[in-house]
Amino acid sequence: MVNFDHVTMVYPGSNKLLDNKALDDVSFRIRPGEFVFVVGASGSGKSTLIKLILKELTATEGTVTVMNNDLSTVRAKGMPLIRRQMGVVFQDFRLLKDKNVYENVAFAMQIVEAPKKEIDIRVHELLSMVGLGNKESSYPDELSGGEQQRVALARAMANRPKIILADEPTGNLDVKNANDIMRMLERENSRGTTVIVVTHNLDIVRDMNKRVITINHGIITSDKGEGEYEF
């Protein structure tokens, strides 16, 4: 589903020779239906990894393959089609502030030109799934952090993506809301969706008991399967 093959990332303006590599010769393979945590300290290269999967950045060396697409060969025009098969959740929710809860979720389906009726059914289904059936007409500013993240998750799931990428999804949430979000991601994973969660919240990683890739200074220091990770 996602394959990194000897990927090195050096940000423009920094010097590869001076060891300013955000990622250094990183290789791993995530299979369809897997739930994977990517952990590491701030600045370790976790977010770079997400940006490479979304092709927000292009690898300096090596190959990033997502859903059998070598991203180095995908042109800018073709990227939206790939992104539509990925749902993205961010720490800061990133909801459209001038759209209400319903419209935020519906928008993800509108841009893929889903029929109006289908959008209506799916959005209602998702909002009741994330426990926000009664907040359809609320605007993001009227919601708590936990509620906003639920909307973001509902939006990420709207087009039934093959992959969900979550970048620090619990970073701004209390323990209860963080657990709720993780349960929702787990439920989505049980339906066959590949889930990649970047986090530094080790409590959650411990509770979930999934595959964990650890990055330190741009290098993968460990890649442990379910039940192998120790604290």
Next chain:
Amino acid sequence: MSFRAFRYSLKQGFINIRRNKIFTLASIGTMVACLFMLGVFLTILINFNHIVSSAESTITISVYFNKDATAEQIAEIGKNIKARDEVDTVEYRTAEQAWQMFSDEYYSGNEDLISSFGDDNPLGDSDSYLVTLKDIDNQEEFSAYLKNITGVRAVNSPEATMKSLSRLNQIISVTSISLIVILFLVSIFLISNTIVVAISVRREEIAIMRYIGAGNSYIRGPFVVEGVTIGLIGALIPIGLLYGLYVLFTKYVSEDLSGMASWLKLMPVNDVFLYLAPICIVLGIGIGLIGSVSTVRKHLKL
């Protein structure tokens, strides 16, 4: 672009305009000023061309024949002149017609003076062809041709007047077109600035749209709608202003400057705006389109 994307772009474009009221108004204001100036120069250009062509149509070259020229020779000369591509009209005028016209023009009201000539025609032997050309620029060359025809005694052509008119027409055309090009570029720059501001205001929103897989038409479309709308409004306002001012000016010329009206032959308002309105609208939309498309291409790398 699908119909749904088009509808979304329209709606979002108008929302952008409402959201960036100040910048939009500033852009429309400067567009109005630019297109108004552009319209003024175009109006001057259109009218000057009209005045010049009216003057050109009245300027004739007179061709006189040798005293011993026979009717056949004169007819042959007329046939040769008519066959030339640059010739617009050819009219044969007898000496009697020439004297009649001269008398009507210069002795009108003094018929007793005319009677003193009796049956004499002071313009005897002045049978002539009066030739008008399609383009006065060919006049010098054409006069030279006429002078070489056998049987032609003299050729009268107002070369100096024609040259001055032609030169003045060129100067006004070049000046107007240069100013129009400068104003056109300034307008594109202004629209571009407004779109840059709109993009920076919506940068976060655009990033979100990108993450959820929105394509070019969804992300760029609203900015193009915004640019085109500013261009269109920026064109319609000066058209209205110019129309009103032109009506007032033509009225002023015909009523208060009646002395100038004989040569300052302004085109009727509807004829001017038959050219001016579509030109301004196309320019307005064009400026909006070029300004917005080039800006989103530069600042919205997807």
